[in-house]
Amino acid sequence: IIFHSIEKLLTPQDLAGLDVLVTAGPTREPLDPVRYLSNRSSGKMGYALARVAALRGARVTLVTGPTSLIPPPGVEAIRVETAREMYDAVLQHFEQADLVIKAAAVADYRPQDVSSQKIKKQGQDMQLQLTRNPDVLAELGRRKKDHQLLVGFAAETNDLEQNALAKLTRKNLDLLVANDVTIPGAGFDYDTNVVRIFGRDGEVESLPLMDKNRVAQKILDRVAKLLTTRRGAK
């Protein structure tokens, strides 16, 4: 905490007064009290964004799925498990937020029926009926007010640019951070990442392999630039 205070003293407070909502980690979608569907998100990228935003002076709320990480100092952490819990927590904090960064990997589908008892093994095969989860990011895109900035992520294994640009438009985002999770050192569970930042203004920034804290700085630099431009336009 002392170290954090000193680090903050040495960091330009260019996000001071900004309310930032960051989501991080995977969600878990239970089948029964024991089993669940999830994904490989470690939460590291989202936690790095929360940490750096707080250092740069923002008030940060971190809505986080299950991870083994410790929330950064000075950040209000809200723990959730399922996509629906994340949806509720995010919508509850959305209105007061100036900037929302959705780094969480929210499950698209959940098991339709959740058994209250541990399911016993039955036959050789089993069918699991899945149903669609609410799309947090799309809903935020719909509700977004003029003064709010929305940053999304896309973890892709193929057709990165095409998928990224489509998502940027479809979900009404200001920035989209895309990474190809098949590149060594990029994406899930690594401390490093290789990303491309797509802006609604058409600006694309391709970053080399770097530490996730450094990636977080770069993303927030882009955000700070957007904020300055907007203020200038008023």
Added chain:
Amino acid sequence: IIFHSIEKLLTPQDLAGLDVLVTAGPTREPLDPVRYLSNRSSGKMGYALARVAALRGARVTLVTGPTSLIPPPGVEAIRVETAREMYDAVLQHFEQADLVIKAAAVADYRPQDVSSQKIKKQGQDMQLQLTRNPDVLAELGRRKKDHQLLVGFAAETNDLEQNALAKLTRKNLDLLVANDVTIPGAGFDYDTNVVRIFGRDGEVESLPLMDKNRVAQKILDRVAKLLTTRRGAK
């Protein structure tokens, strides 16, 4: 490591010369490069057993699914992800083992088809076709030689005693450690556990809430007792 050496000096070496194979943690069954099916096992119980067995003088091999834990000192750790990888690793080390403790929570089913690319959202509903994984414990029960001891676990949410006794017989186990994961402080992700140890000899021991290291001691006490009885019978 120094602390471990001192602790070991102070611990009776009643498992000296014993080859112990411990499995721990969950397995992950991928749907695609990003998503997977898993369960809430933290690996803590298995890691505690490996640690305590090594302290008591055994040579310990730990086959572990993905956890956030650090393997105990003096233990050979083999990391696996899926049930089939665990099956292979366990069978490879089974023959030389005198004692096998299967604390891992191995997935009963895996997705039938694994997509090499991230699956894109499609309709409102989705069907996931699952197929049965090989049953590690049952296979070990079949292959078990007279000098080998086999200890299994059962995480139950209902009908604990009935399910435990059936499993003990069906899988040819020497001991079965059962816990009701619905009890607060018992089972997944807790540092404590509430277990009942069922012996093939009919002896049942119900232990109160205790630290998982303490539970590990108790389980290995039962194993040591079985070994002494067997040696006496020869």
